[in-house]
Amino acid sequence: MVVASSNPIESEKLELPVIDLSGSREKVAELIVKACQEYGFFKVINHGVSEDVIRKMEEESFNFFAKPASEKKRAGPAKPLGYGCKNIGFNGDMGEVEYLLFNTKPLSISQMSETISNDPTKFSSAVNGYIEAVTNLACEVLDLMAEGLWVHDTSVFSSLITHLDSDSFFRLNHYPPPLLLLDTTHSSSSSSTSASSSPSPSFQIHHQPNPNYIGFGEHSDPQILTILRSNDVGGLQIRLADGLWVPVPPDPTSFCVNVGDLLQVMTNGRFVSVRHRAITNSVKPRMSMAYFGGPPLHGLITCLPEVVTPETPSLYRPFTWGEYKETAYTLRLGDTRLNLFKASPDLDPPHPHNS
Numbered sequence: 001m002v003v004a005s006s007n008p009i010e011s012e013k014l015e016l017p018v019i020d021l022s023g024s025r026e027k028v029a030e031l032i033v034k035a036c037q038e039y040g041f042f043k044v045i046n047h048g049v050s051e052d053v054i055r056k057m058e059e060e061s062f063n064f065f066a067k068p069a070s071e072k073k074r075a076g077p078a079k080p081l082g083y084g085c086k087n088i089g090f091n092g093d094m095g096e097v098e099y100l101l102f103n104t105k106p107l108s109i110s111q112m113s114e115t116i117s118n119d120p121t122k123f124s125s126a127v128n129g130y131i132e133a134v135t136n137l138a139c140e141v142l143d144l145m146a147e148g149l150w151v152h153d154t155s156v157f158s159s160l161i162t163h164l165d166s167d168s169f170f171r172l173n174h175y176p177p178p179l180l181l182l183d184t185t186h187s188s189s190s191s192s193t194s195a196s197s198s199p200s201p202s203f204q205i206h207h208q209p210n211p212n213y214i215g216f217g218e219h220s221d222p223q224i225l226t227i228l229r230s231n232d233v234g235g236l237q238i239r240l241a242d243g244l245w246v247p248v249p250p251d252p253t254s255f256c257v258n259v260g261d262l263l264q265v266m267t268n269g270r271f272v273s274v275r276h277r278a279i280t281n282s283v284k285p286r287m288s289m290a291y292f293g294g295p296p297l298h299g300l301i302t303c304l305p306e307v308v309t310p311e312t313p314s315l316y317r318p319f320t321w322g323e324y325k326e327t328a329y330t331l332r333l334g335d336t337r338l339n340l341f342k343a344s345p346d347l348d349p350p351h352p353h354n355s
Contacts, residue, residue: 058287180237
């Protein structure tokens with residue numbers, strides 16, 4: 001099992017900014033920019049994603065992860081798309097997690113659904129409906145960011161993820177209690193264990209694992225923006241500028257939004273792609289659904305002219321998403337990728353103001 005590092009953990013939960021998207025557009029844009037500069041994370045409410053769309057996606061997700069291991073393995077191994085268990089990426093990273101990773105293209109989802117669900121049409125419909133809704137939410141948030149930065153072309157961010165060749169992804173993460181995952185992955189013939197229920201009382205008494213097992217290790221998201229939703233089980237932590245890990249309270253009524261590496265580059269370090277991780281719960285399974293908005297592979301990523309001045313020169317050299325992605329695939333999960341794309345080794349982005 002993968003155990004969390006000895007870095008100090010702040011016991012007090014972090015209250016991320018909660019931004020009501022139904023408020024005054026100018027004020028909302030201002031609040032989003034502030035949150036991106038100070039935390040790189042924030043929550044949104046009145047987000048426009050219907051409860052029905054969320055419910056259908058959660059239902060299909062729980063149904064899949066409740067299957068016996070032998071059936072789930074039909075959808076894998078992840079290369080990188082498909083079903084994966086414990087292995088994260090290609091370079092030896094491990095975690096107490098099982099997952100499904102999709103490209104957001106409808107044809108790809110339809111093809112993958114054949115090995116995932118007994119009702120592929122229903123499953124792909126739920127996935128496509130959810131992706132459409134959170135993509136719209138991501139575009140709205142990105143346009144508000146651009147407005148808050150006083151960028152001339154307010155679609156400069158969102159146009160990258162709505163491009164026909166957008167390289168966006170959707171990931172379903174299931175974090176069972178670690179010993180339960182160990183049991184189900186080694187016994188493909190065992191009866192299915194409901195992903196939405198807790199282990200039996202006897203299991204809880206005799207098999208309480210350490211709550212600091214790593215579900216998904218420390219990392220930043222390489223894309224532009226992540227839209228995350230989870231059930232009511234905690235586990236998400238973000239790392240503050242002073243090195244403390246702070247738990248983020250679960251809130252199934254909102255979406256978490258976090259800045260990706262590419263957005264940090266495009267805003268010349270004003271927005272911070274903060275490092276985060278997921279810790280497993282001792283007895284309750286956690287489910288998260290993450291949309292990663294990415295540009296086309298040929299999309300050129302460069303600092304916007306509005307955020308470059310003689311006093312704040314470009315921190316990063318121009319590069320394509322394909323180049324950045326290829327580099328990311330050669331590194332471990334926790335490696336710092338952005339340092340390899342600095343315009344000069346002497347230039348450093350500002351630290352988030354969250355210490």
